Amino acid sequence: MDVSYDKELKIAELAVQRAALLTKKVLGIVNKGTLSKSDLSPVTIADFGAQALLISAIHHNFPKDKFIGEESAEALRSDPALLDSVWSLVSSTKLDDTESEGLLSSLASPEEMLDVINRGTESDASKGRVWVLDPIDGTATFLRGEQYAVCLALLEDGQEKVGVLGCPNLSFEGPFSQTIPGRRRKVHERQVDGDGFGRMVSAVLGRGVFIRHMSRGSLLPKEKIEPQDGIADDGINCIDSTICKAMDLEKHRKIAERVGATWPGTEMWSTQLRYVAMAIADCDLMIRVPKSSAWRAQIWDHAGGVLIFKESGGRVTDLDGAELNFTVGRRLEVNRGLIAARQGMHHVILDAVKEILGSDGKAAS
Template sequence: MDLPYAKERHVAELAVQRAALLTKKMLRAIDKGTISKSDQSPVTIADFAAQALLISAIHHNLPDDSFVGEEAADTLREDAQLQKRVWDLVSEKYLDSAETEALLSTPASSEEMLDLIDLGCGPGGRKGRVWMLDPIDGTAAFMRGEQYAISLALVENGFEKIGVVACPNLNLENGKVHEEQVDKEGFGLMLSAVRDQGALIRPLSSGELQPAHKIERPVDVQNREDLHWVEGTTSKSNDFEKQQTIAKSLGGSWPGTDVYSSQMRYIALTVGGGNVNVAIPKKRDNKSWVWDHAGGHLILKEAGGLMTDLNGKEIDFGAGRFLGENYGRVVAPDSMREEVMALVESILAESKKGK
């Protein structure tokens, strides 16, 4: 008998693998078709094309499910040349197996491609099944040939059920995640999880899914010197002064493993690169997009990790396109969690006094 969500997981893993192959092809292109969004973050034609393929695969197999994705097709509708470049990418075959390509489905026209991309403009919420996706998390790192991710997660009635994250440049030869330690020979790695079924890791390939093995996180640390931080120092929304103060109070080196992509930080915390992360927003009303966390969060949790917000609340994926019910984030080993949370509480209390 198949485990719960077996079909959804299989389709999601194949869909993410196909999107990862698309991005790997684009890495070889000199001109990645880069434009800027309203928040000045870069987006490439690969972002649009990967979103179209991800949604196409899920929508074909699970037509009643809805989507929350990062991209919208407005720019492509206004720029015929850019639209053609994305369509050319979407139209290609990426998996060696024709049977698998047929299972996933591909848009039949450029207009259908645009409509599929726009399915990602859904509101999310607590009711029904919502697929949350980031076609390329860490686009700037992708453009530099560093670590980036393709993420896809199923959230049902507000709870993560499936998480799949492909890391096409990930090379874990020394057991650590580094921006510049890139898989130049293969296709990188994929991590996936189903709620209450554990987390798996496997090599990405150009054909069928490769064999996977269960992720076993290291034994819980007992000493401060065993703490290793995972950070993203390019973030414009986090208070690094407070985060560094916490790290120094615990005696750890900061920033430790410094990676640009939000999803890659989850991967580093799961398979190698660190065991503690604290994110303190500069502003109380700072909002995080759900697709920067959905998927990677479940994989970390199913591998034995724990992340809450700064108030100790579980992460809520049912509040819409943002994590509107959570403030900041904390990941820490069980043995050190109480101490880390106490430091966070103290620093936030001091900050309030100073205002």
């Protein structure tokens, strides 16, 4: 068995790039076909279309692999107009480079598209090869033309092997390689790539992290993101969202204050974009303390991003210091909350979390 994952990485990168093109198309459409899911989060024709393109490309190349995706096709089956809109997008979105497009797949009909979308309804990632995908992480900010991510990750027996995040609006000044040590590469929710197709960040376990511009055609040259453990000249910078209602933001503030970090620091809604921001050295720390003890994260909000941050020199655990467990279903059922920080400071953050949660009468263990 090929353990290099070279083919998996290339197909995943091309699939994400093609799906990202579809989402960019939808950004120019006035009516984005927005629905509301049971948890009141929005879903658009871009979510359905991107999931169809991602799964079809991977299934074409790796037909025995399974999928866990955020969306299902049931809403499309009950709404012919919505189905037509999604099919129009999917059937017309192709890479300009014939060779690259030929490595993926083309769906033959709306019915086949529905079946492909529903391949993502698996619920067990504990054994074998399972691709986890979020067609649009950050749909709310996508609708505002801000930052979002097209996410794809390969798990093998529950372990992340490949992670690819397409960030179609990601923009920062200057070439990536010209960053000055000790200086931050600033990203912002509203600092978007209005002329191009943003950046793609990808990783394979044990082989580091790479970043490239996305395009309409073949994959462009990539640059390596060197692992980092130091802190920038302006100290520890958090990344958070002050409009998130599920998290205990007051505890986030207290923990940051305890370790001398800037909070909220960089504000970003998409969780996967936060991993990217930390990997490219804009931020050092992400804390997630849920208000409810029953709250658990969806695995597609973290698979891929966790690998990318780890390969860039970070560590990710839950509030008790345990590694994230992707083997127990569509949610991180055995992990409460999250700490993502650079390797050299993670233990300090973990100690601060235990102190703050303990002093507030809610021990971390």
